[in-house]
Amino acid sequence: GDSVTQMEGPVTLSEEAFLTINCTYTATGYPSLFWYVQYPGEGLQLLLKATKADDKGSNKGFEATYRKETTSFHLEKGSVQVSDSAVYFCALSRGGNKLTFGTGTQLKVEL
Amino acid sequence: KAGVTQTPRYLIKTRGQQVTLSCSPISGHRSVSWYQQTPGQGLQFLFEYFSETQRNKGNFPGRFSGRQFSNSRSEMNVSTLELGDSALYLCASSLVSSPGANVLTFGAGSRLTVL
Numbered sequence: 001g002d003s004v005t006q007m008e009g010p011v012t013l014s015e016e017a018f019l020t021i022n023c024t025y026t027a028t029g030y031p032s033l034f035w036y037v038q039y040p041g042e043g044l045q046l047l048l049k050a051t052k053a054d055d056k057g058s059n060k061g062f063e064a065t066y067r068k069e070t071t072s073f074h075l076e077k078g079s080v081q082v083s084d085s086a087v088y089f090c091a092l093s094r095g096g097n098k099l100t101f102g103t104g105t106q107l108k109v110e111l
Numbered sequence: 112k113a114g115v116t117q118t119p120r121y122l123i124k125t126r127g128q129q130v131t132l133s134c135s136p137i138s139g140h141r142s143v144s145w146y147q148q149t150p151g152q153g154l155q156f157l158f159e160y161f162s163e164t165q166r167n168k169g170n171f172p173g174r175f176s177g178r179q180f181s182n183s184r185s186e187m188n189v190s191t192l193e194l195g196d197s198a199l200y201l202c203a204s205s206l207v208s209s210p211g212a213n214v215l216t217f218g219a220g221s222r223l224t225v226l
Contacts, residue, residue, distance in 0.1 A: 036217075043115070043201055043217035044154075089154065097144040097205055097213050098167050101154035 002027040006090050006102035013080055013109050021075040021105045023064075023090035031092040033057075033066050033073040034099065038087045047075075047088070080109045113138065115218035117202050123224045129190040132221045136183050136204030142166075143185040144215065145177060148199040157200075160185055161207075189223075197225045 007022040025031065032051045036044040048057030053068035062077045073090060090102040116135040124130050136143050145157040156169040160179035177187040183204075189196055199222050203215040 041219070043219045044203075044215075045217070046214055049214070091154075093213070096167055097142055097159045097203065097215055098156045098169070099146075099154075099215070100156070103153045 002031070002092060002094065002100040004090050004092055004100055004102035006088075006105050009087075009104070009106035011105060011107050013107070015082055015109055015111055016079045017109075019075070019077040019080045019084075019107070021088055021090075021107070023073045023075065023102060025071050025073065025090075025092050027071075027092055027094060027100075029094060030068075031094045033064070034091045034093070035062070035064055035073070035075050036089045036091060036101075038089065038104070040086075044089065080107070082109045082111060085109045115202055115204050115216050117200075117218035117221050119221060120219065121222050121224075123226060124192050125226050126192055126194060128192050129188060130192060130223060131186055131188045132200055132202075132223075134185045134187075134202030134204075134218060136185070136202075137216055140204035140206055140216070141183050142205045142207060142213070143179055143183065144203045144205075145185070145187050146201040146203065147171075148201055148220070149195075149197070154201070157187065192225045194225050197223060199223075 003026045034049045035047040037047045048059045050057040050066035056065045087104045091099040142161045144159040159167040163179045179185045199220040201220045203217045205213040
């Protein structure tokens with residue numbers, strides 16, 4: 001079956017540091033890939049998405065590139081802020097609104 | 112515009128009881144999906160409704176059920192509650208339910224505690 005694997009957290013960074021959160025997936029065919037973010041006490045918000053190989057999703061300084069050859073969709077940001085502290089979820093979809101999520105990676109950004 | 116509204120936000124039940132959770136999607140959205148979030152299992156898909164029809168169902172026992180009304184509002188019901196049903200239940204809506212990459216908008220969730 002489909003699965004998504006994310007790096008374990010928490011990830012603790014200083015403000016303005018570079019962020020990478022690794023995500024790899026297992027799925028048949030060509031799934032769409034997503035990054036969602038969850039702030040404390042809130043639901044999930046879509047951060048970015050990519051629907052085909054080599055697509056780059058980007059939003060609010062975050063980027064991720066759909067790599068079919070390595071089945072990866074790593075999240076990156078060049079300079080994190082304290083306000084980026086949240087839990088980040090990688091997810092895939094092979095159609096409809098059924099998403100398969102990774103376990104989530106908690107990011108803590110300190111001054 | 113208003114987001115996805117879930118009620119109640121918090122509730123406490125005892126084992127064996129049943130619970131009904133409600134979700135009002137964004138105006139104009141016809142698809143509603145439900146997810147269960149727990150520390151142990153993470154986020155798991157429960158079911159999806161589109162135009163009052165269940166489109167897809169996750170791997171949950173029959174105690175978990177749902178429905179969608181003609182105004183796209185959705186409810187999910189869990190009967191004979193077990194301790195392991197304690198979770199954050201998230202509802203998400205989208206305009207359509209297409210084979211492509213639908214953008215889901217999530218509500219803040221209903222946190223259920225089973226004692």
